[in-house]
Structures are given as C-alpha cells and as structure tokens.
Amino acid sequence: MGRDPYVRRMDLVEVLPNRLHMLRFPIGQAYLWQDDGALTLIDAGNRESADAIEGAVRSLGLRPERLERIVLTHCHRDHVGAAAELAARRGARVLAHRLDAPVIRGERPVPEPVLLDWEVPLYAHGLTVSEAPPTPVDRELEDGDALGFGDGAYVVHAPGHTEGSIGVHLPRHGVLFTGDCVAAVGPVMLGVFNVDRARAIASFRRLAALRPATACFGHGDPLTVDTAAVLAKAVAETPA
Ligand SMILES: [Zn+2]
Numbered sequence: 463m464g465r466d467p468y469v470r471r472m473d474l475v476e477v478l479p480n481r482l483h484m485l486r487f488p489i490g491q492a493y494l495w496q497d498d499g500a501l502t503l504i505d506a507g508n509r510e511s512a513d514a515i516e517g518a519v520r521s522l523g524l525r526p527e528r529l530e531r532i533v534l535t536h537c538h539r540d541h542v543g544a545a546a547e548l549a550a551r552r553g554a555r556v557l558a559h560r561l562d563a564p565v566i567r568g569e570r571p572v573p574e575p576v577l578l579d580w581e582v583p584l585y586a587h588g589l590t591v592s593e594a595p596p597t598p599v600d601r602e603l604e605d606g607d608a609l610g611f612g613d614g615a616y617v618v619h620a621p622g623h624t625e626g627s628i629g630v631h632l633p634r635h636g637v638l639f640t641g642d643c644v645a646a647v648g649p650v651m652l653g654v655f656n657v658d659r660a661r662a663i664a665s666f667r668r669l670a671a672l673r674p675a676t677a678c679f680g681h682g683d684p685l686t687v688d689t690a691a692v693l694a695k696a697v698a699e700t701p702a
C-alpha cells in the first residue's frame with residue numbers, strides 16, 4: 463500500500479531523454495529538468511503530490527536531495543501545490559514573479575478570473591483541487607531574469623492568466639514552458655481562466671514569437687513537432 467495510490471495518480475512522461483520529464487496529475491502537471499543530476503521543478507503539482515514527485519525522481523535514478531529550485535509559473539493551486547513541502551524537505555529555493563509572490567505566500571487572495579460562459583463549469587472542476595498552503599517565495603522574479611539552470615533559462619513575463627504569470631525559456635535547448643498562458647487540452651489554444659484576456663493574448667503572441675522546438679504547457683501534452691508553426695497558427699486563430 464504505502465504511497466502506491468499517489469504514484470498511480472501521477473504519470474511520468476519523458477519529453478527529452480535525460481533532460482526533461484512531465485509529471486501529470488489528475489488536474490495539472492509539473493516538469494522536471496535535469497542538469498548533471500541537479501534538479502529543477504517547473505511547477506509543483508497539487509498539495510498532496512510531494513511523495514509522488516519524489517517517487518518519480520527516484521524512479522529515474524535521480525536523487526530528490528538534488529532538487530535545487532522550484533520555479534512557479536503562477537499562483538494557482540494546481541501549480542503551487544507541493545512546493546512548500548518539497549522546499550522544506552530538500553532546501554530547494556522557490557522562485558516566482560514579483561506580482562504573484564504575495565498570493566503564493568498567502569498574503570493576498572487568488573485573483574478572480576473573468577470567466578467566459580463555457581469556462582464556468584471547468585473552473586468549478588478546477589476548484590476541486592486542494593488549496594495550496596501559504597508557500598514561501600525565496601526569490602521574486604522579473605522579466606528577463608536568469609534562473610540558473612538549463613544553460614541559460616530565463617523569465618518571460620506573460621501576464622493575463624494572472625498578473626504575475628511567466629513563461630520560462632531555455633534558448634539553448636529550444637524549450638519553452640508556457641504556464642497556463644497556453645493550453646493543449648485538445649488543440650493548442652490560449653489558456654482559460656484569465657484575469658485579463660487581451661493581455662493574455664498579447665502574452666501568447668510574445669511566447670509564440672520565441673519559436674521554440676519544444677513547448678510545455680500547464681495543461682495538456684507537450685508539443686515537439688512543428689511546434690513554432692503550430693503556436694503561430696494558434697495565435698493567429700485566437701479570437702480577441
Ligand atoms: Zn492557472
């Protein structure tokens with residue numbers, strides 16, 4: 463028994479061999495990046511997922527003690543979830559944009575999105591995920607900040623889903639993490655539940671212009687084929 467039920471509630475998907483894996487939860491997902499055994503998480507799943515994440519790390523022959531940082535793409539519970547517990551266990555630093563940091567710390571409420579009609583039931587479903595605990599943020603990020611992993615990973619401020627939403631770009635590897643600005647649940651599209659749809663569309667355009675070879679979304683499968691073209695087409699087809 464033990465932690466088996468948690469493990470089964472999470473899929474581990476290889477995106478780039480020996481570099482990048484996706485950890486998929488019932489709602490939401492996180493990504494594990496490795497640099498010679500030094501580990502970075504991009505997002506942290508839901509509140510109950512710390513054991514499952516560490517189990518996934520071990521199953522890859524890696525050591526959870528090597529978790530150095532957790533980069534949060536934004537303040538929502540399905541992304542912040544296990545960050546506090548993992549950081550406390552492993553001494554990892556938590557990094558997030560300055561504008562979402564007060565929400566992640568629990569000092570401010572999660573901003574309410576402006577929902578489109580069809581988003582309303584989806585949003586209610588998302589709220590079935592446990593609320594994230596107040597989570598210390600060790601470093602507040604700004605657009606363009608270097609993140610210290612992935613041979614030059616840096617922050618791309620992508621506001622609109624939340625004010626402090628970020629993308630993470632690894633130009634040397636052609637990898638882009640979009641957070642929830644972009645989703646691939648079905649076709650690649652603008653993410654849902656935005657506080658400011660017009661700004662989210664502008665952010666989507668900015669992320670697509672980076673023309674990554676691999677795009678990793680907050681929800682849905684990573685894109686590894688014709689990625690730049692698919693993103694450009696999705697931006698062009700996004701209604702204002
Ligand atoms: Zn979100």
Ligand SMILES: [Zn+2]
Pocket residue numbers: 490538540541642680681
């Ligand atoms: Zn999300």
